[in-house]
Amino acid sequence: MQQSENERDMTGLQTDRPHPARIYDYWLGGKDNFPPDRAAAEHAIGAAADIPAAARENRAFLRRAVRMCAQAGIRQFVDVGAGLPSPGNVHEAAHVVAPDARVVYVDNDPIVLTHGRALLADNRTTTVLTGDIRELDELFERPELRALVDFDQPVAVLLLAVLHFVGDEEARAAVEHVRSRVAPGSYLLLSHSTHEGSPERAAEVVKTWDNTASGIRLRGRAEVTRYLDGWEIQEPGVDFVPLWRPEGPTEGTTRWMYAGVGRKL
Secondary structure, three states: OOOOHHHHOOOOOOOOOOOHHHHHHHHOOOOOOOHHHHHHHHHHHHHOOOHHHHHHHHHHHHHHHHHHHHHOOOOEEEEEOOOOOOOOOHHHHHHHHOOOOEEEEEEOOHHHHHHHHHHOOOOOOEEEEEOOHHHHHHHOOOHHHHOOOOOOOOOEEEEEOOHHHOOHHHHHHHHHHHHHHOOOOOEEEEEEEOOOOOHHHHHHHHHHHOOOOOOOOOOOHHHHHHOOOOOEEOOOOOEEHHHOOOOOOOOOOOOOEEEEEEEOO
């Protein structure tokens, strides 16, 4: 895999302030994080001890939804806001069903590029790019992405735990860009943080993101559902992450995130 000039530039790696990908990595038990990331992550745990469980449940939703798409015939995936590599990622879930599936991971933290490329050095069907959800028009034209993804064929685009880091107009624009670009038969996979499951704890949890570059915006079920306007929403609709096609007991699971999947007709 060849790197573009902008991807060789690691000046965007800011270790003196928390970053969402590295906070999430800490919650998942990873080691690719720095003291500011750990401090922010621990602040959230202090406000809501089940936050790491919510991160794990979101990763489990990823696996279930990716397998569903692969079983439906999807052979190419673009994961925007992918975060740091960890077990159970998109290519692992997809390859269980379809070993020939192609996957592009995208994140705006340069450390994701570094670790992802090292992990996937020998994987010819998967690559990692730096990119931002607010610049999907440029990202989807990138030669490195187009080498693996043919937008004339159905594709699954993942926007998991990423729309809550941008404003309302930016979030709507990102979803609309995906819908306008992908072929019929494509899927959009969403998950999004919410205050509706634990309103009494939400305000304190939000402070976790105060020192990040993006902040966070918690949205309700109705707002998350609107992101799937124009898509055929797959059963069971938009619901809390652990309740979306669960594969085990759901008692005691968290209510911090909504999930939904849409198919373009």
